[in-house]
Structures are given as structure tokens and as C-alpha cells.
Amino acid sequence: MIINSAGYLLFLAVVSVAYYKFPLKYQNHILLIANAAFYLLSAPGFFLLIAATTIVSFLFGRLLRSGGKNRTLLFVLSLVLVLGPLLFYKYLGFFSDMVRSLFSLVNIRIGGLERSFILPLGISFYTLQTVGYLADVYRGKTEPENDLILYSVSVSFFPQIISGPIGRFADLRKQYGSERKLDYSEITAGLRRFLIGALRKVVIADGLGVIVSPIFADLHRYSSGTILAGVLLYGIQLYCDFAGYSDMAIGSARVLGIRLTENFFSPYHSSDMGEFWKRWHISLSAWFRDYVYIPAGGSRKGTVRKYLNIMLVFILSGLWHGASINFVIWGVINGVYRIFGDLFSAAGKKLFPGSGMRGNPATRALANIKVFLLFDLSLIFFRANSLPDARYIFWILYKERIQIPLVLKEVIDLAGSGIPADVKSIYYALYFVGIAAALIICAAMDIRINKAWKADPKIRTCDPLATVNTRPRWLLYWTMELLVLFFYILALTLQNGVASFIYGGF
Amino acid sequence: MKSFAKKLLIFLTPAVIAVVLFFAFEPYDYFGLKHNSQYLSKPLSTMREVIRDHPANIILGDSQMANLNTGYIEELTGTRYTMLGFGGSRVGECIDLFWFAAEHTHLEKVVFGVNFYSSGGPMDQGRIPSLVPKAENPFRFISGANYWLQSIDEAKRLTVNCLAGISGHAEWITEPEDPTTFDHIGVPDERGAVYRKDLEEYSDLLLSVIGTDGSFHIEDETMNALGEVIDYCNANGIEIIFVFPPMQESVFDLVTEPYGIDDDLIRYKQYLSERATVYDLCYKNAFTVNEDNFYDGLHLAGEQKKTFAELIFTDIDSDYVVKLVNGGENYDH
Known part of the structure; x- marks a missing residue:
């Protein structure tokens, strides 16, 4: 089951009715059944793995409390057990390839394990969440949980299992441990958030995917300008795909009375890369900060160590996204951005004097464009199917002159592929107007989110539609609803099913 | 709440x-x-009609059969036929439509149009199986x-x-x-004037599709699939008639004879006539020689569509049709 499908909405509705119908003390039981059902419907083959990870981390959490002198050993053992499946499924092939390559340098051939494992659903996300819990218990920052049902619900909560946000057990325990009463204003807010996510994902991300995916699948077929268009559009697609998923997850959770942590605060409105990483995939950045960067010394052990730690975090972040050299390079590039940004922040402020919060709109916009382009440049490695593909993109962009008419023709052809000729003109009108309308709506919402974040960077959540006046708000609801409906049907036809999430593959 | x-x-x-x-x-x-089904020469429409109306009598085939007016046939015979033929259909698709109809309605009579063009080469374009869920489930249609x-x-x-x-x-x-209108005599040009299609050009068009390398044949797989249809009809008391619609002489001269398709057609007619009733209108005679009877090499013009219907659906005695009834007969055209 996928969160951006009609089936999921039906599932959420059924779960919600059962959840609020049963006495409050059974809410976690209902949720656990729902989580199990969701996982069994989505990835039945890996159900036992998530169940085992949950039970192992729960048991080790309790053992860590009474471990005495062996606490460190127990903690290391728990990490091996919890991280083991992730390392096996995601990285075994990658590292065995590396070992093979190293041996081949001295003319030794070794038979390695094949790397074609199917990644268990949500493993990258729930593994980090359980590791975070074990680390918190080990460090004494949180008490080990005694209620297996409550703990299991927090690890496997179905709205966030596919792609997060990565939760902190201390936060979640408070919510799962308390009564969640039926509150229609919360349900309304949750559904509103879900609609925003659907607009981002179904209309913009999947709509642009029609153009972007074929370009990256067959780079040699397209002109340099079209490849550049693909690279630029991918920056928007990735944001809308992941932020859309996060919106839908947060919205679904809110329908059930659970507040998940925010994952995005309009990151392309950032003035520099340091700020960008405080606003992009926040739950992952915060996880690496708390469980890698700070334990590794953070900025407490001198400038060189600080920059090494930053680089370590970004390389690990790259590897977390995928076991390939492309993701490592993507991490290194972003690490370099971060370090250079830090080193030359004073010079940067001179170069973009008004790029801070108080800058004028023009310089702020320039800074935003700079951030988008820098991040987008790194995404070439993130999105390209291989290192030679990424190299080819740079080569063709350097070598071949961009011809705008050819770009337009290729992009229009890509947008309309698979559509019968007799209805193509109507399709183009709906497709381009639809995406443009969705982009305008999302940009307007992001401006509101940006304002809220600028006013208070510690803000926990933002509902950009809640404060819009009633009539324009309903007009927006209806427009968004019709756009989502049309693009959803389009995806069902053109892709023979709804598109999965980009981060679902990590 | x-x-x-x-x-x-x-x-x-x-x-x-x-x-x-x-x-x-x-x-x-x-x-x-x-x-408005008279406008709907589309398989999905007719498949829906089968599900809704459960017709007992159906007509299958490509555009040669789809040009028949079922209203006129009802006038002639007093029996209602449902048109499942549609322009551009392959024989495999007609077979798929037959099985679809057999599953959804109690059939009594099937008039199955076949020709070299829709029967040669690969049997199926695979359109019908993808339409079945849409015909059966409104939610699949709406999606x-x-x-x-x-x-x-x-x-x-x-x-x-x-x-x-x-x-x-x-x-x-x-x-x-x-x-199904009867007023198609020619092709209107940009100014609305009607001109007759050049028959040689039309033959070239057919050759551009089937190729001139001699690889275009009516395959045994196609005939065997039709054999299964015949066996099913015989076992279930369904009358089945195969119709070979008329072709203009130029198609014989420029396409089927020079490229060895005539031999295939004879074998095809032989195979079907040994097992079922065949109405053959596809041979050179005074009707097929006359250019004025045709809109192009394969499709009849104007009133000749009525003649075509009369030749198939009445007992009219004519030199333009050979009726091999009930199978077992040796084809000698």
C-alpha cells in the first residue's frame, strides 16, 4: 500500500473510525493492528524483520537499564543487532564491490556476494529511530519503555514507516502514553495537511516526473538544454516528492491525534547552505547532529575536528541515502558547501549583504536562487543512475550549446508521451496549467511557512492554509482537490499505478 | 460531527x-x-452494450463489417444484431471479443467477418484484454x-x-x-469537394503496412484460434457464419496475387469452410470489378453497403456471393 493512493485513504478512514470508536485504553492496540496490517499489505516478506527489530531494541532497552558494568557491551551488541539488517540489505553489495575492487588492484579476484537485495520497507527510517532510542537509553537521556505495545506502535506507526519523519521516542512516548480524544478540528487540520502533501506529490512531483524520469533514464537521447531542464526540475520534484510525503504522513498522524515532527520548513527560501540544512529533511539532520556529530566531538574539539565531523556527517548522510559512490559524492559536495559556507560566511555576507533575514527582497531572492542552484548541482550525483552518467551531464552541459526551441520541443514531447494524438491539445493545456497552478499555490504556502520560520526558527509546526480567509481557502481546497484528482488519474493511466516516493527507495 | x-x-x-x-x-x-451508439464504433462501447443488453446475435470484424448498418439489417431480417466489429481490429481482437461476448451473454448467432488484411501477420494487438476490466468495472473506466x-x-x-x-x-x-452512414461515396477535400480515392494509391497503402518481402501470411495460429471458436459454437448450439467481404479487383491485382497472399486466402477459406458456414464475397466478379461500388479497395461505397447487407442477411440469389453452408464442403474458388 502506498500513502498517495485511494486505497490508503480508505485504510486511514477505517482505522480512524475503529480508533475513535474503541475505548481510549485500546487505542494503541488498534494502532498496532493497523501498523501490522499496513506493513503486511505493503511488504509482507519483511514483516518479521521489523517485528524482530522492534522486539530486540525493546528488550535491549530494558537490559541497558540494568546492565551494570556490561552496559557498553550490551549497547554495542544492540547496535550490531539493530543495524545488522540495514547493513546487510543495503550495504553488503556496495562494500563487497569495494573489497573486490581493492583486491583487483593487486590482481586478486574474489567472488563477492551479489548486491541485488530488495530493501525492506522503511528499514532506513525505523532503524535510525530504534538506534536513537537505544542511544538515548544508554546515555540515560530517556527511560527504557516497559510497554511493548506502546513501543511497537512508535517504531512501526504506519503513516511514517515508509519515509519518516524519523521520530524521537521521548516525544512519541508522551503522545502514545496519553489519551487521544476525538477532536474534529485536529482531524480537519490533518486532512488539510494531507491535501497539501497530495498537491505537492501527486501534481508537482509526479507531474514533473513525467519529464524528468525519461531524461535521466536515457541521457544520450536528449540535448544539453533538456538535460539541464531535467536537472533543474529534479530539484523541484525531489522537494515536492519528499515534502509531499512528509505532509501526508504528518497529516495522517494528526487525524489520529499524533503530532509528528516537521521535516521541511520551506528550504529553498534559505539564505545559505547552513540554513538550508536546518530546513531540509530536518528529522534526519537532527538525528545525525544528535547521534553522530555531537558524540564525535561536534565543534568542541577545535576547528579542524569540527569540519571533519561535518564531513563525516555528510558522508554518512550520503551513504544513508544509498549504497553507491554517487551518494557519497553528493554528501561530500554538501559537506564542502557547509564547511566553505562556515569558513567564508563573513565574505558571503559581504558578497550578499542583504541575504540575511533583514535583507531586501532582491538580495534575498538572489540568495535563495544561489542555494537552489548549489543544492541542485549536487543533485546531479544524487539522481544520475551512475557515476559515468553524472560525468556525462557535466560534460554535455559544458560542451553543447543550449537551443531553446529544441528544449521546448523535447520537453513538450516528453510531457505528452503516451497520450493519444486526438486529445493531446487538451492534455497539454491541463497538464501545464495544472502544474503551474500547483506551483503557484505551493510557492504561496512556502512563503507563509518561510515567514513563520523566520519569525521563530524553533517553531514546531506551521499550517499555511489555516489562516487564509474562509472563501479563498475553500476555493483553494477545491482547486487543489480537482488538480490532485486529475493528476492522480493521469498517473494511474500513464504509469499504470500511482508513483512511489523517491525517499521510499532509500 | x-x-x-x-x-x-x-x-x-x-x-x-x-x-x-x-x-x-x-x-x-x-x-x-x-x-448515441450509432456513432460509437469503439470496442469499449460495444463491450458495454454486451454487458448491458445481453445480445443474442453479434457481428464481428474490422471496418468492412463495421460499415454495415445494424438498423438496416434489422429492417431486412426482423432480428436485432449488435455490432462488435470496429475499424482497424485484428482477427485476434475479434476472437477476444467473441470470448468476451460468450462469457457475458447467451449467444445464438455470430456473423464473423474476416479478410486477409486483418487476419495476416501477428494475431492480436492486445487491446481487448486491457479493455475488459474497464468494461466490467466503472471505477476502472473512470480511472x-x-x-x-x-x-x-x-x-x-x-x-x-x-x-x-x-x-x-x-x-x-x-x-x-x-x-454506418450510407453517404460515403468519396473523400472530401479541403474545399469540401468529394473525390474518389485512387485505388492504386490505396493498394500501395496496404502494401506499406503488410510489406513486400513476402513475409505476410495468415498463420496457423490464427486459424487454430478460429477453430476453437467454431468448436465452442458447435458445442453450444451457436450458429456461426464467416463472411469474406468483397475487395475491389485492384487489391487482387496489386496486392494479394503478386505477393502470394491469394494462396493463403484459399487455404483460409478452405479451413473455415470445412468447419463452419462461409459466405464468400471476396473473389473477382462483376461486383468487385466495378470501381464505382467501392469507396476504396476494401470498403464499399454508398448504397452498396445495403447490397452487402442484403447478400449476407437474406436468401437473395446472387453471383456475388458463394454460400458454403454447414461446413464439410470443398472450397474451389
């Missing part, structure tokens, strides 16, 4: 209106409410983007027609083509 339910209903209103408008304008008459686009296109056409009517611009008005 009431307030929430009310808001939810208000929220869903545009989607409900969109669905209602979709069904109002969709060009397949999915629920049979618009009674097809192309149907939405066609529906919007139809709404646009009707709106333009309405505006044309109001503003008096009759030239803006467009009507969907009726494949």
Missing part, C-alpha cells in the same frame, strides 16, 4: 460534479443512457485519463456547437462521424 460531515460533503462536491460531468460527456455511452480527456474534448465540442448555434456560425458546428 455534523459540522465535520457537512464540511466534508462540501469539500467533496467538486469531485462529485466532475464525475457527473465526466459521465455526461464521456464518448462511450458507458451506461447506455445517451442512445482512465484518456477517457477524461475525451470527455473534456466532447464537452468542448458541444460547447462550441452551442455557441455556434447561438451566434449563427453554423460552420463552427462539428458532428462525430457516424461509421
Whole structure:
């Protein structure tokens, strides 16, 4: 089951009715059944793995409390057990390839394990969440949980299992441990958030995917300008795909009375890369900060160590996204951005004097464009199917002159592929107007989110539609609803099913 | 709760209106409410008709058969036939439609049009199996983007027609083509004048599709699949008649004879006539020699469509049709 499908909405509705119908003390039981059902419907083959990870981390959490002198050993053992499946499924092939390559340098051939494992659903996300819990218990920052049902619900909560946000057990325990009463204003807010996510994902991300995916699948077929268009559009697609998923997850959770942590605060409105990483995939950045960067010394052990730690975090972040050299390079590039940004922040402020919060709109916009382009440049490695593909993109962009008419023709052809000729003109009108309308709506919402974040960077959540006046708000609801409906049907036809999430593959 | 339910209903209103408008304008008459099926030479429409009306008598084939007017056939015979033939269909698709009809209705009579063009080469284009779930399930139909686009296109056409009517611009008005009308004598050019298609050009067009390397044949797989249809009909008391519609002489001279397809056609007719009733109109005679009887090399013009219907559906005695009844006969044309 996928969160951006009609089936999921039906599932959420059924779960919600059962959840609020049963006495409050059974809410976690209902949720656990729902989580199990969701996982069994989505990835039945890996159900036992998530169940085992949950039970192992729960048991080790309790053992860590009474471990005495062996606490460190127990903690290391728990990490091996919890991280083991992730390392096996995601990285075994990658590292065995590396070992093979190293041996081949001295003319030794070794038979390695094949790397074609199917990644268990949500493993990258729930593994980090359980590791975070074990680390918190080990460090004494949180008490080990005694209620297996409550703990299991927090690890496997179905709205966030596919792609997060990565939760902190201390936060979640408070919510799962308390009564969640039926509150229609919360349900309304949750559904509103879900609609925003659907607009981002179904209309913009999947709509642009029609153009972007074929370009990256067959780079040699397209002109340099079209490849550049693909690279630029991918920056928007990735944001809308992941932020859309996060919106839908947060919205679904809110329908059930659970507040998940925010994952995005309009990151392309950032003035520099340091700020960008405080606003992009926040739950992952915060996880690496708390469980890698700070334990590794953070900025407490001198400038060189600080920059090494930053680089370590970004390389690990790259590897977390995928076991390939492309993701490592993507991490290194972003690490370099971060370090250079830090080193030359004073010079940067001179170069973009008004790029801070108080800058004028023009310089702020320039800074935003700079951030988008820098991040987008790194995404070439993130999105390209291989290192030679990424190299080819740079080569063709350097070598071949961009011809705008050819770009337009290729992009229009890509947008309309698979559509019968007799209805193509109507399709183009709906497709381009639809995406443009969705982009305008999302940009307007992001401006509101940006304002809220600028006013208070510690803000926990933002509902950009809640404060819009009633009539324009309903007009927006209806427009968004019709756009989502049309693009959803389009995806069902053109892709023979709804598109999965980009981060679902990590 | 009431307030929430009310808001939810208000929220869903545009989607409900969109669905209602979709069904109002969709060009397949999915629920049979618009009674415009005479315009709908489309397999999905006819498959829906089978599910809705459970017809006992069906006609299968490509555009040669689809040009028959079922209303005229009903006038001739007093029996209602449902047209499942559609332009461009392959024989494999006709077979798929037959099995679809056999599954959804109690068949009594099947008139199955076959020719070298739709029977040669690969048997199926695979369109029918993908349409079955859409014909059987309205939710699968409504989840097809192309149907939405066609529906919007139809709404646009009707709106333009309405505006044309109001503003008096009759030239803006467009009507969907009726494949069964009898007024197609030739092809209208840009100025509206009707000209006859060049028969040599048409033969070249056929050759451009089937190729000139001699690889175009009616395969045993096709004949065996038709054999299964015949066996099923015989076992279930369904009368089945295979019709070879007439072809203009030029197609014989320029396509089937020079490229060895004639031998295939004879083998094809032989195979079918040994097992079922065959009405053969596809041979050189005074009717097929006359260019004026044809719109192009394969399709009849004007009133000749009526003649075609009369030759098949009445007991009229004619030199233009050979009727090999009940199988077991040796084909000698």
C-alpha cells in the first residue's frame, strides 16, 4: 500500500473510525493492528524483520537499564543487532564491490556476494529511530519503555514507516502514553495537511516526473538544454516528492491525534547552505547532529575536528541515502558547501549583504536562487543512475550549446508521451496549467511557512492554509482537490499505478 | 460531527460534479443512457452494450463489417444484431471479443467477418484484454485519463456547437462521424469537394503496412484460434457464419496475387469452410470489378453497403456471393 493512493485513504478512514470508536485504553492496540496490517499489505516478506527489530531494541532497552558494568557491551551488541539488517540489505553489495575492487588492484579476484537485495520497507527510517532510542537509553537521556505495545506502535506507526519523519521516542512516548480524544478540528487540520502533501506529490512531483524520469533514464537521447531542464526540475520534484510525503504522513498522524515532527520548513527560501540544512529533511539532520556529530566531538574539539565531523556527517548522510559512490559524492559536495559556507560566511555576507533575514527582497531572492542552484548541482550525483552518467551531464552541459526551441520541443514531447494524438491539445493545456497552478499555490504556502520560520526558527509546526480567509481557502481546497484528482488519474493511466516516493527507495 | 460531515460533503462536491460531468460527456455511452451508439464504433462501447443488453446475435470484424448498418439489417431480417466489429481490429481482437461476448451473454448467432488484411501477420494487438476490466468495472473506466480527456474534448465540442448555434456560425458546428452512414461515396477535400480515392494509391497503402518481402501470411495460429471458436459454437448450439467481404479487383491485382497472399486466402477459406458456414464475397466478379461500388479497395461505397447487407442477411440469389453452408464442403474458388 502506498500513502498517495485511494486505497490508503480508505485504510486511514477505517482505522480512524475503529480508533475513535474503541475505548481510549485500546487505542494503541488498534494502532498496532493497523501498523501490522499496513506493513503486511505493503511488504509482507519483511514483516518479521521489523517485528524482530522492534522486539530486540525493546528488550535491549530494558537490559541497558540494568546492565551494570556490561552496559557498553550490551549497547554495542544492540547496535550490531539493530543495524545488522540495514547493513546487510543495503550495504553488503556496495562494500563487497569495494573489497573486490581493492583486491583487483593487486590482481586478486574474489567472488563477492551479489548486491541485488530488495530493501525492506522503511528499514532506513525505523532503524535510525530504534538506534536513537537505544542511544538515548544508554546515555540515560530517556527511560527504557516497559510497554511493548506502546513501543511497537512508535517504531512501526504506519503513516511514517515508509519515509519518516524519523521520530524521537521521548516525544512519541508522551503522545502514545496519553489519551487521544476525538477532536474534529485536529482531524480537519490533518486532512488539510494531507491535501497539501497530495498537491505537492501527486501534481508537482509526479507531474514533473513525467519529464524528468525519461531524461535521466536515457541521457544520450536528449540535448544539453533538456538535460539541464531535467536537472533543474529534479530539484523541484525531489522537494515536492519528499515534502509531499512528509505532509501526508504528518497529516495522517494528526487525524489520529499524533503530532509528528516537521521535516521541511520551506528550504529553498534559505539564505545559505547552513540554513538550508536546518530546513531540509530536518528529522534526519537532527538525528545525525544528535547521534553522530555531537558524540564525535561536534565543534568542541577545535576547528579542524569540527569540519571533519561535518564531513563525516555528510558522508554518512550520503551513504544513508544509498549504497553507491554517487551518494557519497553528493554528501561530500554538501559537506564542502557547509564547511566553505562556515569558513567564508563573513565574505558571503559581504558578497550578499542583504541575504540575511533583514535583507531586501532582491538580495534575498538572489540568495535563495544561489542555494537552489548549489543544492541542485549536487543533485546531479544524487539522481544520475551512475557515476559515468553524472560525468556525462557535466560534460554535455559544458560542451553543447543550449537551443531553446529544441528544449521546448523535447520537453513538450516528453510531457505528452503516451497520450493519444486526438486529445493531446487538451492534455497539454491541463497538464501545464495544472502544474503551474500547483506551483503557484505551493510557492504561496512556502512563503507563509518561510515567514513563520523566520519569525521563530524553533517553531514546531506551521499550517499555511489555516489562516487564509474562509472563501479563498475553500476555493483553494477545491482547486487543489480537482488538480490532485486529475493528476492522480493521469498517473494511474500513464504509469499504470500511482508513483512511489523517491525517499521510499532509500 | 455534523459540522465535520457537512464540511466534508462540501469539500467533496467538486469531485462529485466532475464525475457527473465526466459521465455526461464521456464518448462511450458507458451506461447506455445517451442512445448515441450509432456513432460509437469503439470496442469499449460495444463491450458495454454486451454487458448491458445481453445480445443474442453479434457481428464481428474490422471496418468492412463495421460499415454495415445494424438498423438496416434489422429492417431486412426482423432480428436485432449488435455490432462488435470496429475499424482497424485484428482477427485476434475479434476472437477476444467473441470470448468476451460468450462469457457475458447467451449467444445464438455470430456473423464473423474476416479478410486477409486483418487476419495476416501477428494475431492480436492486445487491446481487448486491457479493455475488459474497464468494461466490467466503472471505477476502472473512470480511472482512465484518456477517457477524461475525451470527455473534456466532447464537452468542448458541444460547447462550441452551442455557441455556434447561438451566434449563427453554423460552420463552427462539428458532428462525430457516424461509421454506418450510407453517404460515403468519396473523400472530401479541403474545399469540401468529394473525390474518389485512387485505388492504386490505396493498394500501395496496404502494401506499406503488410510489406513486400513476402513475409505476410495468415498463420496457423490464427486459424487454430478460429477453430476453437467454431468448436465452442458447435458445442453450444451457436450458429456461426464467416463472411469474406468483397475487395475491389485492384487489391487482387496489386496486392494479394503478386505477393502470394491469394494462396493463403484459399487455404483460409478452405479451413473455415470445412468447419463452419462461409459466405464468400471476396473473389473477382462483376461486383468487385466495378470501381464505382467501392469507396476504396476494401470498403464499399454508398448504397452498396445495403447490397452487402442484403447478400449476407437474406436468401437473395446472387453471383456475388458463394454460400458454403454447414461446413464439410470443398472450397474451389
